[in-house]
Amino acid sequence: MNVRIEITYKTPKGVETTFSSGEMPDAKALFIAEDIEKTGRTKEINFVDVHENTWTMKELKKYMKGIETEPHNAIVYFDGGFDLQTKNSGLGCVIYYEQNQKLFRLRKNALVDNLNTNNEAEYAALHLGLKELELLGVHHLPVTIVGDSQVVINQLNGEWPCVEEELNKWSDRIEKKIEQLGITPEYKAVSRKKNREADQLATQALKEIEILSTIEIDK
Structure with missing residues (x-):
């Protein structure tokens, strides 16, 4: 923290x-x-x-x-993209975390066909990241959540109202998952350039290139 x-x-x-x-x-x-x-x-x-x-x-x-022995100091980058022609959505998330004095990077993406807008895809990408946090065993710790979607970040921050029914449902899913994990989120909006890794994963998902990897990286 x-x-x-x-x-x-x-x-x-x-x-x-x-x-x-x-x-x-x-x-x-x-x-x-x-x-x-x-x-x-x-x-x-x-x-x-x-x-x-x-x-x-x-x-x-x-x-x-x-x-020290648990995953901590987690930073979750997320990005989602919606293809109007295929009606498919690509979701991407990158999680940096520390464990046993080492730094790791987890990359995960997914292709889904049950969404209707880019904003829904952005929310779904964050939800994907939270599920990966759950699998890692991150709980009851502060977590930094980073994305280039002003809509998602500002709505979850409470700075923007959430009036669309589907986005309200996604917001509720996110808040429920956060409550289940007991984590304390800190939301940060960044430019698309600074969210390049998650953006690339979402694009690869739309091309049906599946990614799931965890590697140790230099601090």
Whole structure:
């Protein structure tokens, strides 16, 4: 998960002030905080997550140790495409996650014929990604969800209303799956260029090229 560091610093003459960092991955934050602690001038070091929960160094270390052997720090990229001529939809998802101090990438796509619009395909692609998270065993952890569909991201964020009946049904499916997994989603909208991997998988699905792979990659 991402956290920011909050440090109370004390000078040799007893003057105190508080510093707060920007958000960063928990492992990086812990490394920096421990290095700063070596100066001997920190009165207090805490970590604050995206939900404004405060963690001590001991609590953060315990949390990180507890999830080390499980898939964590998951990022889900999704993309869906609808072909007007064939009425088929291509779904693609890419999941990056850490486990046992290693980084992995899972790629999955699917060809379906029961959707009617591109927006439905986008929702279905995210649902595919959540099902893959379930198979990985990701649960009760923060998960970053990334897509280039402004409709899906903003509707799930609650920033845009969802008035279409079919999209409402998909939104309910997504929220139900998220609740089942107990994960805390953070939604991020990106350009299509930055969602290239998921977009390619969706395109390959429309060409009936099936992809399912998991590999270890360099951090």
